[in-house]
Amino acid sequence: MTAANEHVGTGTLGKAIDVLEAVAAAPEPLRFTDLLKLVDQPRGTLHRQISNLIEEGLLSVRRDNSYELGLTLLKLASRAWSGNQFRAIAEPHLKRLHELTGETVHLGVLRGVEVIYLDKVESRQAVRMYSQIGNASPVYCTGVGKAALSALPDAELEKRLAAIVFKRHTETTLPDLAALRGEIAEIRASGLAFDRQEHEVGIHCVAAPIHSRDRDFVAGVSATAPAYRISMEQLTAWGPLVRETAAAIMEDMAARLGPKA
Numbered sequence: 001m002t003a004a005n006e007h008v009g010t011g012t013l014g015k016a017i018d019v020l021e022a023v024a025a026a027p028e029p030l031r032f033t034d035l036l037k038l039v040d041q042p043r044g045t046l047h048r049q050i051s052n053l054i055e056e057g058l059l060s061v062r063r064d065n066s067y068e069l070g071l072t073l074l075k076l077a078s079r080a081w082s083g084n085q086f087r088a089i090a091e092p093h094l095k096r097l098h099e100l101t102g103e104t105v106h107l108g109v110l111r112g113v114e115v116i117y118l119d120k121v122e123s124r125q126a127v128r129m130y131s132q133i134g135n136a137s138p139v140y141c142t143g144v145g146k147a148a149l150s151a152l153p154d155a156e157l158e159k160r161l162a163a164i165v166f167k168r169h170t171e172t173t174l175p176d177l178a179a180l181r182g183e184i185a186e187i188r189a190s191g192l193a194f195d196r197q198e199h200e201v202g203i204h205c206v207a208a209p210i211h212s213r214d215r216d217f218v219a220g221v222s223a224t225a226p227a228y229r230i231s232m233e234q235l236t237a238w239g240p241l242v243r244e245t246a247a248a249i250m251e252d253m254a255a256r257l258g259p260k261a
Contacts, residue, residue: 015041019049020058020069025136029066086219087119089256090210090249094121094221097245101238103225106205108144110152110218111136113164115145118219125229140164140180141173143195143207147220149180150187151209157184173198192239193220194232202227206235208246213254221246 022038023030030038036046050067053059057072090107098105098121108115114136139145139160149157166176174180187193193207207222223238 015039015045016049016053016058019046019053020073023059023067023069029062029064029068031064031066035067085256086217086253089252090119090221093245093248093252094119097121097221097223097241100241101223101225103223103230106144106207106220106222106224108137108142108148108220108222110139110145110148110220113139113160115139115142115148115220117144123225125226137199138164138167138169140166141169141195141198143193143205143222143224144220146180146183146187146195147193147207147209147222148218150184150193151211151218151220169199170197170201172196190239191243193222194235195222195224196232197227204230204232204235206239206242208239208242210246210249210253212250221249 018039018041019035022035026034026038032046032050035050036043039046041049050059054061054070057070059067060070062068086109087107094105094107102124104123105121106117107119108117110116115138117133117135117137120133137145139149149160152160161177161180164177164180166174168175174183183193187209191208193209195203195205195207197204203224204227205222205224207220210219210221211217221242223235223242225235
């Protein structure tokens, strides 16, 4: 499990999720000994968890006895994505922002101290980015993540901040909590968050927060582009469009899902 992941399962289901998250986050298939190091479970418990997950189709075993996510998870993920109300509400607004900027647009939801990419509209230009639907990224070095943090009530924000473990991804990654607090204050004042090549070298973005009326649900939307083609000045000029997109999504959420959306 990564240090940034807040989930540590205690019940049976939680322990199973820990295993699935470790397998999903690994850059290559894991063996049992690898999982034993990554999840905080006794050997016997881990054996049972893996056996149960394989039986349910949530994990599969490769020829070299390593593990990968099973097809049942793919089917569940597909159904969750296609049936997600928030994504469906946001989709036309994401497409409009994409049409106005011509660049990649992301929709991300805050989970713990990570942001999960729920939807993505690709740039008209072929540019390789880390982000994929379902992927998780740290909140402190992504525009969507910082935007979502800024929408949290103060008490909840402090809990999330306390759980962050800072890791330098690029030379411009925010180094510590003081720097992040300063940016959050700026985001709350302007309604805009920036990723200045903080997660990926050569990729930057401008983002705006999305939240429900009672702020028990927070997310973010961003326009993302390669630094060699789009300057920070152009990115900043897109700020009002990104804010308008976030506002339109929130308005539709309130109209279709009610105040508890």
